[in-house]
Amino acid sequence: MKKNRKRLGVPAVIGAVAGFYLLSFLFWPLPDAAESGCRATTTPITDVQGRTGVTPMDGERVLIRGVVSGDFTGEEELGGFFVQQEGVGASDSGEASSGLFVYAPGMEVSPGERLLLDGEAGEYYGMTQISDVRLRARCGRGEEVAPVTVKLPLTERERHRLQGMKLRLEPPLAVTGLYELGRYGVVAVADERLYTPTQVHRPGTKARQQAAENQQRLLRIDDGSKRRDPALPGWVSDVFGAGQSLRVGDQLAAVEGILDYRYEHWRLQPLEPPSVRTANARPEPLVRPPENRIxxxxxxxxxxxxxxxxxxxxxxxxxxxxxxxxxxxxxxxxxxxxxxxxxxxxxxxxxxxxxxxxxxxxxxxxxxxxxxxxxxxxxxxxxxxxxxxxxxxxxxxxxxxxxxxxxxxxxxxxxxxxxxxxxxxxxxxxxxxxxxxxxxxxxxxxxxxxxxxxxxxxxxxxxxxxxxxxxxxxxxxxxxxxxxxxxxxxxxxxxxxxxxxxxxxxxxxxxxxxxxxxxxxxxxxxxxxxxxxxxxxxxxxxxxxxxxxxxxxxxxxxxxxxxxxxxxxxxxxxxxxxxxxxxxxxxxxxxxxxxxxxxxxxxxxx
CATH class of the missing domain: 3.60.10.10 (Endonuclease/exonuclease/phosphatase)
Structure with a gap:
Protein backbone atom coordinates (compact mmCIF):
# COMPACT_ATOMS: atom_id res chain seq x y z
CA MET A 1 0.00 0.00 0.00
CA LYS A 2 1.40 3.37 -0.94
CA LYS A 3 1.86 6.08 1.64
CA ASN A 4 -0.04 9.23 1.02
CA ARG A 5 2.31 12.21 0.50
CA LYS A 6 1.03 15.55 1.59
CA ARG A 7 1.67 18.24 -0.96
CA LEU A 8 2.67 21.65 0.37
CA GLY A 9 0.65 24.41 -1.03
CA VAL A 10 2.09 27.67 -2.28
CA PRO A 11 1.28 29.58 0.93
CA ALA A 12 3.14 27.00 2.96
CA VAL A 13 6.24 27.28 0.77
CA ILE A 14 6.26 31.03 1.07
CA GLY A 15 5.93 30.78 4.81
CA ALA A 16 8.82 28.35 5.07
CA VAL A 17 11.10 30.55 3.04
CA ALA A 18 10.16 33.61 5.09
CA GLY A 19 10.86 31.70 8.27
CA PHE A 20 14.29 30.71 7.00
CA TYR A 21 15.26 34.29 6.21
CA LEU A 22 13.91 35.46 9.56
CA LEU A 23 16.12 32.95 11.33
CA SER A 24 19.04 33.96 9.12
CA PHE A 25 18.55 37.60 10.01
CA LEU A 26 18.38 36.80 13.72
CA PHE A 27 21.45 34.59 13.81
CA TRP A 28 23.53 35.88 10.87
CA PRO A 29 22.67 39.57 10.44
CA LEU A 30 23.32 41.21 7.11
CA PRO A 31 25.89 44.06 7.02
CA ASP A 32 24.30 47.34 8.20
CA ALA A 33 24.23 50.46 6.08
CA ALA A 34 27.33 52.00 7.75
CA GLU A 35 29.49 48.93 7.19
CA SER A 36 28.28 48.69 3.67
CA GLY A 37 29.05 52.38 3.13
CA CYS A 38 32.57 52.01 4.48
CA ARG A 39 33.34 49.88 1.46
CA ALA A 40 32.05 52.54 -0.91
CA THR A 41 34.23 53.81 -3.73
CA THR A 42 35.87 57.06 -2.61
CA THR A 43 38.08 59.79 -4.01
CA PRO A 44 41.67 59.48 -2.73
CA ILE A 45 42.74 62.40 -0.58
CA THR A 46 45.80 62.75 -2.80
CA ASP A 47 43.44 63.50 -5.72
CA VAL A 48 41.63 66.14 -3.69
CA GLN A 49 44.93 67.79 -2.77
CA GLY A 50 46.32 67.65 -6.29
CA ARG A 51 49.90 68.32 -7.29
CA THR A 52 49.92 72.07 -7.90
CA GLY A 53 49.27 73.52 -4.44
CA VAL A 54 45.61 74.17 -5.34
CA THR A 55 42.94 71.49 -5.41
CA PRO A 56 41.88 70.50 -8.96
CA MET A 57 38.41 69.67 -7.57
CA ASP A 58 37.50 73.13 -6.31
CA GLY A 59 33.73 73.37 -5.75
CA GLU A 60 33.09 69.65 -6.34
CA ARG A 61 31.49 67.34 -3.80
CA VAL A 62 33.76 64.44 -2.96
CA LEU A 63 33.44 61.28 -0.91
CA ILE A 64 36.63 60.53 1.02
CA ARG A 65 37.79 57.98 3.55
CA GLY A 66 40.52 58.78 6.06
CA VAL A 67 41.86 58.32 9.58
CA VAL A 68 41.62 61.24 12.00
CA SER A 69 45.18 62.43 12.65
CA GLY A 70 44.43 65.55 14.67
CA ASP A 71 41.28 66.81 16.39
CA PHE A 72 40.85 70.59 16.66
CA THR A 73 37.04 70.75 16.91
CA GLY A 74 36.97 72.18 20.43
CA GLU A 75 35.51 75.57 21.25
CA GLU A 76 37.75 78.36 19.90
CA GLU A 77 40.01 75.80 18.21
CA LEU A 78 40.24 75.50 14.41
CA GLY A 79 36.68 74.38 13.81
CA GLY A 80 37.61 71.03 12.33
CA PHE A 81 40.02 68.12 12.20
CA PHE A 82 42.64 66.56 9.97
CA VAL A 83 42.35 63.19 8.25
CA GLN A 84 44.98 61.20 6.45
CA GLN A 85 44.68 58.58 3.76
CA GLU A 86 45.52 55.11 5.05
CA GLY A 87 48.56 53.33 3.75
CA VAL A 88 49.97 56.39 1.98
CA GLY A 89 53.09 58.11 3.31
CA ALA A 90 55.13 60.95 1.89
CA SER A 91 57.15 58.56 -0.25
CA ASP A 92 53.98 56.94 -1.68
CA SER A 93 51.93 60.00 -2.54
CA GLY A 94 54.22 61.48 -5.15
CA GLU A 95 53.81 65.23 -5.32
CA ALA A 96 50.41 65.25 -3.58
CA SER A 97 49.65 65.37 0.13
CA SER A 98 47.72 62.51 1.70
CA GLY A 99 46.40 64.70 4.53
CA LEU A 100 43.41 67.05 4.50
CA PHE A 101 41.66 69.54 6.78
CA VAL A 102 37.96 68.89 7.35
CA TYR A 103 36.05 72.01 8.33
CA ALA A 104 33.23 70.64 10.48
CA PRO A 105 32.54 72.75 13.59
CA GLY A 106 30.90 70.74 16.35
CA MET A 107 31.43 67.29 14.82
CA GLU A 108 32.64 64.79 17.42
CA VAL A 109 35.62 62.74 16.31
CA SER A 110 38.60 61.07 17.95
CA PRO A 111 42.17 60.56 16.70
CA GLY A 112 42.63 57.18 15.06
CA GLU A 113 38.99 56.91 13.99
CA ARG A 114 38.32 55.91 10.36
CA LEU A 115 35.60 58.07 8.78
CA LEU A 116 33.66 58.20 5.53
CA LEU A 117 32.99 61.85 4.72
CA ASP A 118 31.12 63.72 2.03
CA GLY A 119 32.04 67.38 1.53
CA GLU A 120 32.83 70.18 -0.88
CA ALA A 121 36.48 70.52 -1.85
CA GLY A 122 38.01 73.98 -1.96
CA GLU A 123 40.71 76.40 -0.88
CA TYR A 124 40.41 78.57 2.20
CA TYR A 125 43.04 81.31 2.03
CA GLY A 126 45.61 78.87 0.66
CA MET A 127 44.63 75.80 2.71
CA THR A 128 43.00 72.88 0.86
CA GLN A 129 40.00 71.55 2.77
CA ILE A 130 36.53 70.09 2.51
CA SER A 131 33.57 71.92 4.02
CA ASP A 132 29.76 71.51 4.22
CA VAL A 133 30.63 68.05 5.51
CA ARG A 134 28.29 65.12 6.04
CA LEU A 135 29.41 62.14 8.07
CA ARG A 136 28.44 59.06 6.03
CA ALA A 137 29.87 56.38 8.29
CA ARG A 138 32.15 55.66 11.22
CA CYS A 139 34.31 52.77 10.11
CA GLY A 140 36.07 51.68 13.28
CA ARG A 141 39.71 52.24 14.12
CA GLY A 142 42.16 52.83 11.31
CA GLU A 143 45.86 52.17 10.98
CA GLU A 144 47.96 54.40 13.20
CA VAL A 145 49.05 57.46 11.25
CA ALA A 146 52.84 57.45 11.36
CA PRO A 147 54.43 60.91 11.24
CA VAL A 148 56.66 61.89 8.36
CA THR A 149 60.08 62.93 9.72
CA VAL A 150 61.31 66.26 8.33
CA LYS A 151 63.88 68.95 9.07
CA LEU A 152 64.04 72.62 8.25
CA PRO A 153 64.55 74.14 5.75
CA LEU A 154 61.51 73.08 3.69
CA THR A 155 60.83 74.53 0.27
CA GLU A 156 57.38 75.78 -0.69
CA ARG A 157 56.93 72.74 -2.94
CA GLU A 158 57.84 70.38 -0.10
CA ARG A 159 55.40 72.12 2.23
CA HIS A 160 52.52 71.79 -0.24
CA ARG A 161 53.35 68.11 -0.59
CA LEU A 162 53.06 67.72 3.21
CA GLN A 163 50.09 70.05 3.80
CA GLY A 164 47.62 68.59 6.28
CA MET A 165 49.88 65.64 7.14
CA LYS A 166 51.23 64.47 10.46
CA LEU A 167 54.92 65.38 10.80
CA ARG A 168 57.76 64.93 13.22
CA LEU A 169 59.85 68.07 13.01
CA GLU A 170 63.39 67.21 14.05
CA PRO A 171 66.01 69.52 15.63
CA PRO A 172 67.80 71.81 15.36
CA LEU A 173 64.87 74.05 16.22
CA ALA A 174 65.76 77.49 17.54
CA VAL A 175 63.21 80.03 18.70
CA THR A 176 63.64 82.95 16.29
CA GLY A 177 60.58 85.12 16.95
CA LEU A 178 58.08 85.71 19.78
CA TYR A 179 56.07 88.69 18.52
CA GLU A 180 52.91 86.60 17.94
CA LEU A 181 53.10 84.68 21.21
CA GLY A 182 50.88 87.04 23.19
CA ARG A 183 48.46 87.83 20.38
CA TYR A 184 48.01 84.40 18.80
CA GLY A 185 49.90 81.83 20.90
CA VAL A 186 52.50 81.38 18.15
CA VAL A 187 56.26 80.77 18.44
CA ALA A 188 58.44 81.14 15.33
CA VAL A 189 61.24 78.58 14.95
CA ALA A 190 63.99 77.93 12.43
CA ASP A 191 67.06 75.72 12.15
CA GLU A 192 68.95 78.60 13.78
CA ARG A 193 68.38 82.29 14.57
CA LEU A 194 67.37 84.11 11.40
CA TYR A 195 68.94 87.44 10.47
CA THR A 196 67.50 90.28 8.45
CA PRO A 197 68.98 89.83 4.95
CA THR A 198 70.62 93.28 4.85
CA GLN A 199 72.28 92.58 8.19
CA VAL A 200 74.53 90.08 6.39
CA HIS A 201 74.32 91.05 2.68
CA ARG A 202 74.39 94.23 0.66
CA PRO A 203 70.95 95.25 -0.60
CA GLY A 204 69.82 93.75 -3.89
CA THR A 205 70.09 90.27 -5.35
CA LYS A 206 71.87 88.55 -2.45
CA ALA A 207 69.53 90.11 0.08
CA ARG A 208 66.50 88.91 -1.89
CA GLN A 209 67.97 85.42 -2.09
CA GLN A 210 68.57 85.45 1.66
CA ALA A 211 64.98 86.58 2.27
CA ALA A 212 63.71 83.60 0.26
CA GLU A 213 66.02 81.21 2.15
CA ASN A 214 64.81 82.60 5.48
CA GLN A 215 61.22 81.75 4.58
CA GLN A 216 62.23 78.17 3.82
CA ARG A 217 63.93 77.93 7.20
CA LEU A 218 61.03 79.48 9.16
CA LEU A 219 58.00 77.72 10.62
CA ARG A 220 55.45 78.80 13.20
CA ILE A 221 54.54 76.55 16.11
CA ASP A 222 50.85 77.36 16.66
CA ASP A 223 48.48 76.63 19.54
CA GLY A 224 45.66 74.94 17.60
CA SER A 225 43.40 77.92 18.25
CA LYS A 226 41.88 80.72 16.18
CA ARG A 227 41.42 82.92 19.24
CA ARG A 228 43.13 86.29 19.55
CA ASP A 229 44.89 87.07 22.84
CA PRO A 230 44.60 83.47 24.11
CA ALA A 231 45.96 81.99 27.28
CA LEU A 232 49.56 80.98 26.74
CA PRO A 233 50.15 77.49 25.35
CA GLY A 234 50.70 75.08 28.22
CA TRP A 235 54.27 74.29 27.22
CA VAL A 236 55.17 78.00 27.28
CA SER A 237 53.47 78.47 30.65
CA ASP A 238 55.57 75.58 31.96
CA VAL A 239 58.74 77.45 30.99
CA PHE A 240 57.59 80.59 32.79
CA GLY A 241 56.34 78.55 35.73
CA ALA A 242 59.85 77.13 36.17
CA GLY A 243 61.13 80.66 36.84
CA GLN A 244 62.55 81.14 33.35
CA SER A 245 61.62 83.13 30.28
CA LEU A 246 61.18 81.74 26.79
CA ARG A 247 63.70 83.73 24.74
CA VAL A 248 64.76 83.92 21.14
CA GLY A 249 67.69 81.51 20.81
CA ASP A 250 66.22 78.84 23.08
CA GLN A 251 66.03 75.33 21.60
CA LEU A 252 63.13 72.93 21.09
CA ALA A 253 63.28 69.13 20.96
CA ALA A 254 61.49 67.26 18.15
CA VAL A 255 57.85 68.29 17.74
CA GLU A 256 54.99 66.21 16.34
CA GLY A 257 52.06 67.98 14.74
CA ILE A 258 50.05 68.67 11.60
CA LEU A 259 51.45 70.94 8.90
CA ASP A 260 48.87 73.67 8.42
CA TYR A 261 48.56 76.84 6.36
CA ARG A 262 46.46 79.76 7.51
CA TYR A 263 46.72 83.52 7.91
CA GLU A 264 49.28 83.56 5.07
CA HIS A 265 51.85 81.47 6.92
CA TRP A 266 52.86 77.83 7.25
CA ARG A 267 52.51 76.53 10.79
CA LEU A 268 52.68 73.32 12.77
CA GLN A 269 49.69 72.50 14.98
CA PRO A 270 51.32 70.45 17.77
CA LEU A 271 49.82 67.14 18.87
CA GLU A 272 52.09 66.99 21.92
CA PRO A 273 53.60 69.87 23.95
CA PRO A 274 57.09 70.80 22.71
CA SER A 275 60.02 70.44 25.09
CA VAL A 276 62.27 73.49 25.61
CA ARG A 277 65.95 73.77 26.47
CA THR A 278 67.22 77.13 27.67
CA ALA A 279 70.06 78.09 25.35
CA ASN A 280 69.98 81.88 25.73
CA ALA A 281 69.80 82.67 29.42
CA ARG A 282 69.10 86.18 30.66
CA PRO A 283 72.32 88.20 31.10
CA GLU A 284 73.82 89.35 34.37
CA PRO A 285 74.31 93.09 35.00
CA LEU A 286 77.47 94.53 33.48
CA VAL A 287 80.47 95.10 35.71
CA ARG A 288 81.50 98.74 36.02
CA PRO A 289 84.69 99.54 34.06
CA PRO A 290 87.98 100.59 35.77
CA GLU A 291 88.57 104.24 36.62
CA ASN A 292 90.72 104.93 33.57
CA ARG A 293 88.04 103.65 31.23
CA ILE A 294 84.71 105.10 30.32
Missing part, protein backbone atom coordinates in the same frame (compact mmCIF):
# COMPACT_ATOMS: atom_id res chain seq x y z
CA UNK A 295 81.60 103.27 29.22
CA UNK A 296 79.33 104.89 26.67
CA UNK A 297 75.97 103.36 25.73
CA UNK A 298 73.10 103.89 23.32
CA UNK A 299 69.55 103.03 24.37
CA UNK A 300 66.25 103.43 22.50
CA UNK A 301 63.67 103.85 25.29
CA UNK A 302 60.58 103.04 23.15
CA UNK A 303 58.64 106.22 23.82
CA UNK A 304 59.40 107.40 27.34
CA UNK A 305 56.72 110.04 28.07
CA UNK A 306 56.07 111.28 31.62
CA UNK A 307 52.82 113.19 31.11
CA UNK A 308 52.83 116.59 32.81
CA UNK A 309 55.63 115.59 35.20
CA UNK A 310 53.28 115.62 38.20
CA UNK A 311 51.47 112.32 37.76
CA UNK A 312 48.89 113.67 35.31
CA UNK A 313 48.70 114.30 31.59
CA UNK A 314 47.84 110.73 30.60
CA UNK A 315 47.32 109.18 28.13
CA UNK A 316 50.41 110.58 26.44
CA UNK A 317 50.89 111.10 22.73
CA UNK A 318 53.11 108.08 22.16
CA UNK A 319 53.99 106.54 25.51
CA UNK A 320 52.16 105.26 28.58
CA UNK A 321 48.37 105.39 28.62
CA UNK A 322 48.01 105.84 32.38
CA UNK A 323 50.14 106.80 35.41
CA UNK A 324 50.41 103.19 36.60
CA UNK A 325 51.74 102.08 33.21
CA UNK A 326 54.28 104.90 33.25
CA UNK A 327 55.49 103.90 36.70
CA UNK A 328 56.11 100.37 35.46
CA UNK A 329 57.94 101.68 32.39
CA UNK A 330 60.00 104.09 34.50
CA UNK A 331 61.09 101.37 36.97
CA UNK A 332 62.04 99.00 34.17
CA UNK A 333 64.17 101.61 32.41
CA UNK A 334 65.83 102.84 35.60
CA UNK A 335 66.88 99.28 36.43
CA UNK A 336 68.01 98.63 32.87
CA UNK A 337 70.20 101.73 32.94
CA UNK A 338 71.62 100.72 36.32
CA UNK A 339 72.51 97.28 34.93
CA UNK A 340 74.40 98.93 32.05
CA UNK A 341 76.82 100.60 34.51
CA UNK A 342 77.53 103.30 31.90
CA UNK A 343 78.97 106.79 32.32
CA UNK A 344 77.35 108.43 29.29
CA UNK A 345 74.13 107.20 27.67
CA UNK A 346 72.58 108.47 24.48
CA UNK A 347 68.82 107.96 24.76
CA UNK A 348 66.39 107.77 21.84
CA UNK A 349 62.60 108.11 21.74
CA UNK A 350 62.30 110.31 24.79
CA UNK A 351 59.47 112.84 25.01
CA UNK A 352 60.43 116.09 23.29
CA UNK A 353 59.22 118.32 26.12
CA UNK A 354 62.31 120.37 26.85
CA UNK A 355 64.81 120.33 29.71
CA UNK A 356 62.93 121.77 32.67
CA UNK A 357 62.25 120.14 36.03
CA UNK A 358 59.02 118.53 34.74
CA UNK A 359 60.54 117.13 31.56
CA UNK A 360 60.88 113.45 30.77
CA UNK A 361 64.68 113.74 30.87
CA UNK A 362 64.54 115.30 34.32
CA UNK A 363 62.28 112.54 35.66
CA UNK A 364 64.42 109.78 34.19
CA UNK A 365 67.71 111.11 35.57
CA UNK A 366 66.01 111.82 38.89
CA UNK A 367 65.24 108.13 39.25
CA UNK A 368 68.85 107.01 38.74
CA UNK A 369 71.16 106.27 41.64
CA UNK A 370 74.18 108.57 41.75
CA UNK A 371 74.90 112.06 40.44
CA UNK A 372 73.23 111.98 37.03
CA UNK A 373 72.47 114.90 34.75
CA UNK A 374 71.56 115.44 31.09
CA UNK A 375 72.98 117.53 28.26
CA UNK A 376 71.23 120.79 27.41
CA UNK A 377 71.39 122.49 24.01
CA UNK A 378 70.66 126.16 23.47
CA UNK A 379 67.16 125.38 22.18
CA UNK A 380 64.24 124.34 24.36
CA UNK A 381 63.16 121.55 22.01
CA UNK A 382 64.95 119.49 19.36
CA UNK A 383 62.80 119.99 16.28
CA UNK A 384 59.04 119.58 16.09
CA UNK A 385 58.60 115.81 16.46
CA UNK A 386 56.93 114.35 19.55
CA UNK A 387 60.10 112.40 20.34
CA UNK A 388 63.73 113.46 20.49
CA UNK A 389 67.17 112.20 21.42
CA UNK A 390 68.85 113.04 24.69
CA UNK A 391 72.10 112.43 26.59
CA UNK A 392 72.52 111.34 30.20
CA UNK A 393 75.83 111.41 32.06
CA UNK A 394 77.27 110.71 35.49
CA UNK A 395 78.54 114.03 36.75
CA UNK A 396 81.04 112.36 39.11
CA UNK A 397 82.73 110.73 36.12
CA UNK A 398 82.56 113.24 33.25
CA UNK A 399 82.16 116.98 32.80
CA UNK A 400 80.33 118.55 29.83
CA UNK A 401 82.39 121.17 27.99
CA UNK A 402 80.01 123.92 26.98
CA UNK A 403 76.45 123.53 25.78
CA UNK A 404 75.31 120.72 23.55
CA UNK A 405 75.07 121.30 19.79
CA UNK A 406 72.31 120.33 17.37
CA UNK A 407 71.58 120.44 13.64
CA UNK A 408 68.17 121.47 12.33
CA UNK A 409 68.61 122.01 8.60
CA UNK A 410 68.90 119.83 5.50
CA UNK A 411 67.78 116.23 6.05
CA UNK A 412 67.29 117.01 9.76
CA UNK A 413 64.64 119.66 9.15
CA UNK A 414 61.98 116.97 8.79
CA UNK A 415 61.65 113.20 9.38
CA UNK A 416 65.19 112.55 10.68
CA UNK A 417 65.31 113.74 14.29
CA UNK A 418 67.91 116.43 14.99
CA UNK A 419 71.16 115.00 16.40
CA UNK A 420 72.63 116.10 19.73
CA UNK A 421 76.42 116.51 20.18
CA UNK A 422 78.16 117.04 23.51
CA UNK A 423 81.88 117.26 24.25
CA UNK A 424 83.04 115.80 27.58
CA UNK A 425 86.12 115.72 29.76
CA UNK A 426 86.80 112.54 31.67
CA UNK A 427 87.47 113.61 35.25
CA UNK A 428 89.78 110.69 35.96
CA UNK A 429 92.23 111.21 33.09
CA UNK A 430 91.48 114.68 31.74
CA UNK A 431 90.92 113.19 28.27
CA UNK A 432 88.23 114.80 26.09
CA UNK A 433 85.85 113.24 23.58
CA UNK A 434 82.60 113.85 21.71
CA UNK A 435 79.35 111.91 21.89
CA UNK A 436 76.78 112.50 19.13
CA UNK A 437 73.28 110.95 19.49
CA UNK A 438 71.16 110.25 16.41
CA UNK A 439 67.78 108.93 15.35
CA UNK A 440 67.31 108.52 11.59
CA UNK A 441 63.96 108.16 9.83
CA UNK A 442 62.30 104.78 10.26
CA UNK A 443 61.50 102.35 7.45
CA UNK A 444 57.75 102.91 7.72
CA UNK A 445 56.40 103.98 4.36
CA UNK A 446 53.81 106.61 5.28
CA UNK A 447 54.31 109.65 3.00
CA UNK A 448 57.17 108.09 1.01
CA UNK A 449 57.18 108.90 -2.71
CA UNK A 450 59.47 108.24 -5.68
CA UNK A 451 62.98 107.13 -4.64
CA UNK A 452 62.03 107.16 -0.96
CA UNK A 453 59.59 104.33 -1.52
CA UNK A 454 60.76 100.74 -1.00
CA UNK A 455 62.90 99.63 -3.97
CA UNK A 456 62.64 95.86 -3.38
CA UNK A 457 66.29 95.75 -2.33
CA UNK A 458 65.70 95.03 1.36
CA UNK A 459 66.25 98.56 2.73
CA UNK A 460 62.61 99.56 3.11
CA UNK A 461 61.30 103.10 2.65
CA UNK A 462 63.17 106.39 3.12
CA UNK A 463 66.63 104.96 2.40
CA UNK A 464 67.76 108.00 0.34
CA UNK A 465 66.75 110.31 3.19
CA UNK A 466 68.76 108.27 5.66
CA UNK A 467 71.76 108.36 3.31
CA UNK A 468 71.49 112.16 3.12
CA UNK A 469 71.35 112.28 6.92
CA UNK A 470 74.50 110.14 7.18
CA UNK A 471 76.44 112.34 4.75
CA UNK A 472 75.29 115.60 6.37
CA UNK A 473 76.11 114.20 9.81
CA UNK A 474 79.69 113.45 8.74
CA UNK A 475 80.13 116.99 7.41
CA UNK A 476 78.76 118.52 10.60
CA UNK A 477 80.88 116.37 12.91
CA UNK A 478 84.03 117.17 10.94
CA UNK A 479 83.36 120.88 11.45
CA UNK A 480 82.75 120.41 15.19
CA UNK A 481 85.95 118.38 15.55
CA UNK A 482 88.03 120.92 13.62
CA UNK A 483 86.60 123.92 15.50
CA UNK A 484 87.54 122.35 18.85
CA UNK A 485 90.70 120.54 17.79
CA UNK A 486 89.29 117.23 19.01
CA UNK A 487 88.56 114.36 16.60
CA UNK A 488 87.78 111.77 19.29
CA UNK A 489 84.14 111.22 18.32
CA UNK A 490 81.55 108.56 19.06
CA UNK A 491 78.48 108.56 16.83
CA UNK A 492 75.69 106.53 18.36
CA UNK A 493 71.94 106.00 18.29
CA UNK A 494 69.20 104.39 16.25
CA UNK A 495 70.17 104.77 12.59
CA UNK A 496 67.22 102.66 11.39
CA UNK A 497 69.52 100.84 8.97
CA UNK A 498 70.84 97.31 9.16
CA UNK A 499 74.58 96.70 9.11
CA UNK A 500 75.06 96.30 5.33
CA UNK A 501 72.65 99.02 4.22
CA UNK A 502 73.68 102.23 2.46
CA UNK A 503 73.72 104.64 5.44
CA UNK A 504 76.04 102.41 7.45
CA UNK A 505 78.30 101.85 4.43
CA UNK A 506 78.57 105.62 3.92
CA UNK A 507 79.49 106.15 7.58
CA UNK A 508 82.08 103.39 7.47
CA UNK A 509 83.63 104.81 4.31
CA UNK A 510 83.81 108.19 6.08
CA UNK A 511 86.07 106.63 8.73
CA UNK A 512 83.59 105.62 11.43
CA UNK A 513 84.12 102.12 12.79
CA UNK A 514 81.46 99.93 14.37
CA UNK A 515 82.76 99.28 17.89
CA UNK A 516 81.42 95.70 17.78
CA UNK A 517 83.84 94.76 15.00
CA UNK A 518 86.53 92.54 16.47
CA UNK A 519 84.96 92.60 19.93
CA UNK A 520 82.04 90.19 19.54
CA UNK A 521 80.86 87.64 16.97
CA UNK A 522 78.99 89.04 14.01
CA UNK A 523 76.28 89.25 12.82
CA UNK A 524 74.96 90.94 15.93
CA UNK A 525 71.39 91.25 17.13
CA UNK A 526 69.70 94.02 19.09
CA UNK A 527 66.30 94.23 17.41
CA UNK A 528 63.89 91.63 16.01
CA UNK A 529 61.32 92.25 13.30
CA UNK A 530 59.18 89.51 11.75
CA UNK A 531 61.29 86.81 13.39
CA UNK A 532 64.52 88.17 11.87
CA UNK A 533 67.30 89.63 14.02
CA UNK A 534 69.61 92.51 13.26
CA UNK A 535 71.01 95.80 14.49
CA UNK A 536 69.56 99.27 14.06
CA UNK A 537 71.47 100.81 16.98
CA UNK A 538 75.20 101.44 16.76
CA UNK A 539 78.18 103.09 18.37
CA UNK A 540 80.70 104.24 15.76
CA UNK A 541 84.17 105.51 16.65
CA UNK A 542 86.56 107.74 14.75
CA UNK A 543 89.89 109.40 15.35
CA UNK A 544 92.06 108.12 18.18
CA UNK A 545 89.05 106.45 19.81
CA UNK A 546 89.12 103.67 17.21
CA UNK A 547 92.32 102.35 18.77
CA UNK A 548 91.09 102.85 22.35
CA UNK A 549 88.21 100.38 22.27
CA UNK A 550 88.64 97.76 25.00
CA UNK A 551 85.30 95.98 25.11
CA UNK A 552 81.96 96.36 23.35
CA UNK A 553 78.68 94.52 23.13
CA UNK A 554 74.93 94.41 22.95
CA UNK A 555 73.15 94.02 26.30
CA UNK A 556 70.41 91.47 25.40
CA UNK A 557 67.71 92.38 27.93
CA UNK A 558 64.89 93.29 25.55
CA UNK A 559 64.72 92.08 21.96
CA UNK A 560 65.04 88.36 22.80
CA UNK A 561 62.27 88.56 25.40
CA UNK A 562 58.58 88.02 24.50
CA UNK A 563 56.85 91.34 23.73
CA UNK A 564 53.99 90.24 25.98
CA UNK A 565 56.27 91.06 28.95
CA UNK A 566 56.10 94.76 28.06
CA UNK A 567 54.97 97.05 30.85
CA UNK A 568 51.38 97.21 29.58
CA UNK A 569 49.63 94.68 31.82
CA UNK A 570 46.90 94.09 29.21
CA UNK A 571 49.42 91.99 27.28
CA UNK A 572 50.48 89.85 30.24
CA UNK A 573 47.90 87.05 29.88
CA UNK A 574 48.59 84.32 32.44
CA UNK A 575 52.33 84.87 32.83
CA UNK A 576 53.37 84.30 36.46
CA UNK A 577 54.10 87.57 38.23
CA UNK A 578 57.47 86.18 39.33
CA UNK A 579 58.60 86.50 35.71
CA UNK A 580 57.48 90.11 35.24
CA UNK A 581 58.39 92.01 38.36
CA UNK A 582 58.02 95.71 37.62
CA UNK A 583 61.53 96.42 38.83
CA UNK A 584 63.13 94.01 36.39
CA UNK A 585 64.86 95.34 33.26
CA UNK A 586 63.43 92.65 30.94
CA UNK A 587 61.55 93.99 27.91
CA UNK A 588 61.94 97.56 29.16
CA UNK A 589 62.06 98.47 25.45
CA UNK A 590 61.95 96.73 22.08
CA UNK A 591 65.64 97.64 21.42
CA UNK A 592 68.68 96.28 23.24
CA UNK A 593 71.21 98.81 24.55
CA UNK A 594 74.62 98.86 22.87
CA UNK A 595 77.76 99.75 24.83
CA UNK A 596 81.51 100.29 24.52
CA UNK A 597 84.40 100.66 26.99
CA UNK A 598 87.07 103.18 25.95
CA UNK A 599 90.54 103.33 27.50
CA UNK A 600 91.35 107.02 27.96
CA UNK A 601 94.88 106.52 29.26
CA UNK A 602 96.55 106.97 32.65
CA UNK A 603 94.75 109.03 35.32
CA UNK A 604 95.81 112.64 35.83
CA UNK A 605 98.87 112.98 38.06
CA UNK A 606 100.39 109.59 37.12
Missing amino acids: RVASFNLQNYFNGDGHGGGFPTERGASEPEAFERQHLRLVNAIAALAADVIGVIEVENDGYGRDSALAELTGGLEGDWDYARPERQRLGSDAIAVGMLYRAERVQPLGQAHTLLNGPFAHYNRPPLAQRFRHLGTGATFWVVVNHFKSKRCGGAVDANRAQDDGQGCWNPLRVKAANRLVEWVEVLAADHGDDRVLLLGDFNAYAREDPMVHLREAGFRNVLSGHRPLPASGYIYRAESGTLDYILATGALKDSIQRAGVFPINADEPPLLYYDRENRHDVPTSIIQDGDPWRSSDHDPTWVDIDLGAPDGN
